[in-house]
Amino acid sequence: MIKARVTVTLKNGVLDPQGKAIEHALASLGFSGVGSVRQGKVFDLELEGADKGKAEAELKAMCDKLLANTVIEDYTVSIT
Template sequence: MIKARVTVTLKNGVLDPQGKAIVGALDSLGFEGVNSVRQGKVFDVELDTKDKAQAESHLKAMCDKLLANTVIEDYSVEIA
């Protein structure tokens, strides 16, 4: 079994309204000096294979087809 972590983040230049809301909330909670926050998603995936190359290929296909909107998001795959 292979365990992997997929991290999906907005591309640079894409507006992040949730990030702005988080900055405002942090400020109202007394956390001053936070200039910006970019939010994203993390997926922990377990694959029933021992072939790292095959796992990486499947994970990239998953990201391209479902986990990430590649028009506005970037993703990275880390195999444990």
């Protein structure tokens, strides 16, 4: 079994209204010094098999087809 984590974030230059709302909420709760907040999403997956190369290729295909909107989002894949 291969365990993997996919992290999806907005590309630089893409507006992040949710991140901005979180930034303002943190300030209103008294957390000062937070310069910028960017939000994203994380997927933890378990894949059958032991071939890490094949798993990485499959994970990238999953991201390109479903998990990330590659027009506005970047993703990273880490296999453990």
